[in-house]
Every structure is written in structure tokens, then in C-alpha cells.
Amino acid sequence: xxxxxxxxxxxxxxxxxxxxxxxxxxxxxxxxxxxxxxxxxxxxxxxxxxxxxxxxxxxxxxxxxxxxxxxxxxxxxxxxxxxxxxxxxxxxxxxxxxxxxxxxxxxxxxxxx
Amino acid sequence: xxxxxxxxxxxxxxxxxxxxxxxxxxxxxxxxxxxxxxxxxxxxxxxxxxxxxxxxxxxxxxxxxxxxxxxxxxxxxxxxxxxxxxxxxxxxxxxxxxxxxxxxxxxxxxxxxx
Numbered sequence: 001x002x003x004x005x006x007x008x009x010x011x012x013x014x015x016x017x018x019x020x021x022x023x024x025x026x027x028x029x030x031x032x033x034x035x036x037x038x039x040x041x042x043x044x045x046x047x048x049x050x051x052x053x054x055x056x057x058x059x060x061x062x063x064x065x066x067x068x069x070x071x072x073x074x075x076x077x078x079x080x081x082x083x084x085x086x087x088x089x090x091x092x093x094x095x096x097x098x099x100x101x102x103x104x105x106x107x108x109x110x111x112x113x
Numbered sequence: 114x115x116x117x118x119x120x121x122x123x124x125x126x127x128x129x130x131x132x133x134x135x136x137x138x139x140x141x142x143x144x145x146x147x148x149x150x151x152x153x154x155x156x157x158x159x160x161x162x163x164x165x166x167x168x169x170x171x172x173x174x175x176x177x178x179x180x181x182x183x184x185x186x187x188x189x190x191x192x193x194x195x196x197x198x199x200x201x202x203x204x205x206x207x208x209x210x211x212x213x214x215x216x217x218x219x220x221x222x223x224x225x226x227x
Contacts, residue, residue, distance in 0.1 A: 006155075033215060042119075042201065042219035043156075050212055090155055092215065094205075099163045101146060102203065102215050104155035 002027045006091050006105035013085075013112050021076045021108045023091030029103075030096040032074035036060060037088040037107075046089075049074055050096055078110060085112045119202050119218025126192055127226050134200060134221040135186035142204030142216075145178050145185040150199045150220070159200075160187070192225050199223070 004025040013019045023032065031050045035043040045058030049068040063082025068074055074093075078085045088109050094102040119136045126132060136145070144163055148156035160171050162178035162185060169176055175188045185204075189196055202218040 031213065035217070040222075043217040045214070045216075048212075048214065056212060088153075094213075094215070096213060099144065100205075101144075101158055101161045102205075103158065104148075106155045107153070109153070 004029075004091060004093050004103055004105045006089075006108050009106065009108060011108055011110045013110065015112055016080045018080060019078050019085075019110065021078070021089055021091075021110070023074045023076065023105055024072055025093045025103075025105075026072060027093060027103065028071070028095075029093035030071070031094045032068070033092040033094075033102070034058075034064070034066065034074070034076045035090045035092065037090060043090060046076065085110060117202055117204055117216055117218040119221060121221055122219070123222040123224070125224045125226065128192060128194060130192055132189040132192055132196070132223060133186060134202075135184060136202035136204070136218045137184040138204060138216075139183065140204075140206060141182040142206050143182070144205035145176070146203040146205070146215075147174075147176050147185070147187045148201045148203065150201060152198075156201055189223075192223075194225050194227050197223055197225050 007022045033048040034046040044060050047066040049055035065077045090107050091105045092102045117136045147159045150156040160176040165182045166180045167178040173190045199220040199222050201220045
């Protein structure tokens with residue numbers, strides 16, 4: 001079945017370590033997004049990519065990095081420069097153009113101790 | 114960045130009651146989307162709206178794309194306990210450079226008392 005998959009669902013890391021969150025989609029979607037969600041908060045955009053090998057910063061990109069080497073994959077690295085990395089991370093994808101919907105993965109809960 | 118104003122922030126209702134929530138923005142969107150999120154899960158798309166003035170239903174859910182393209186509402190009729198969750202609105206827009214963005218409201222947390 002087509003869909004968007006995030007892995008792992010839960011991730012624990014020590015402070016100061018970089019960590020990479022996976023997001024893969026087989027929907028043939030062009031655009032992919034990463035959002036951060038804190039308890040009781042909405043979704044804040046970290047990075048997005050509309051085509052392979054191109055991506056743009058969102059509203060809270062500091063301390064994060066991404067790559068888009070393949071259409072299907074958009075991994076997010078949470079670096080040690082991110083001051084408060086513990087959060088729920090959501091990946092989404094859409095086709096570009098008008099009249100399209102966005103679909104989400106199931107999320108990754110990152111806890112930094 | 115762009116912001117969507119979603120209200121109310123939370124609602125506590127009795128089973129069987131109708132619910133209404135809305136999103137407004139100072140910016141124009143060409144698509145409005147409504148999602149439901151269960152705890153610890155990703156948001157699931159409920160309704161997508163593509164035209165100003167469009168009214169779309171999905172079972173007990175009805176949503177409308179505002180005529181000004183700056184607002185949308187979602188109604189849930191005859192609520193049931195499984196309607197509990199956080200509901201998000203989202204708008205899609207095109208930036209000045211031609212790229213597209215998804216912008217979300219902060220969510221409406223719905224609690225349904227049996």
C-alpha cells in the first residue's frame with residue numbers, strides 16, 4: 001500500500017549527539033515537509049523540499065539539517081546545536097500544484113536525556 | 114511565517130452535541146485541509162477544500178472554504194466518544210518565489226463526555 005513511513009517511532013539520545021530521523025514515501029509525491037510538535041502546541045515547520053536536491057528552511061530550522069537525494073526520502077538530522085530537541089516530529093508529503101492533499105507519517109517521538 | 118488562527122483552543126461537550134471550529138488568516142490560501150490527530154499519532158486528513166465557497170461533507174463532518182479564501186470552518190454533528198482528539202486546520206499557499214507551503218493552526222482539542 002502507498003504511504004509515508006517514519007522511523008523509528010520512539011528515539012532516545014544523549015545530549016550532544018546528532019540523530020537522524022527517517023521519512024520515506026512511495027506516493028510519488030514531489031514535496032516533503034518536516035514539522036515539530038510540542039505538547040499542546042501546533043505544528044511548526046522545520047524544513048521543506050519541493051524537488052530532489054533542493055530544500056528550504058521553515059520557521060524553526062536552526063539546529064536541524066536535511067537532505068533530499070531521492071524523491072522518496074527526506075531524512076532530518078537533529079544536531080547538537082538544537083537547544084531543545086525533545087519533541088514529536090512529523091513528516092508530510094504532497095504532490096505539487098493546486099488541489100492536492102498532504103499526508104503525514106505516524107511521527108517520531110525524540111527524547112534527549 | 115504565516116499563521117492560522119484556530120479557535121476554540123479546546124472544547125468539552127456531551128456525546129450527541131454538535132461541534133464547530135474555525136480557522137482564519139490574514140493571508141489567502143488556495144487549499145484548506147482539516148486533520149484529526151490522536152495522541153502519539155500523525156494527523157489524518159478528514160476533508161480537503163479547493164474552491165472558495167466550497168462546502169464538503171464526510172459523514173458527520175462538514176467543512177467550508179470561506180468565500181474570501183482567508184477562512185474555513187469544520188462542523189461535527191452528533192458527536193461520539195471516538196471524535197476525541199486534536200483537530201487541525203491547514204492552508205496551502207504559494208510563496209513569492211513560487212514555492213508552496215503548508216501552514217497549520219494550533220489545533221482544537223475536543224473532549225466528548227459519554
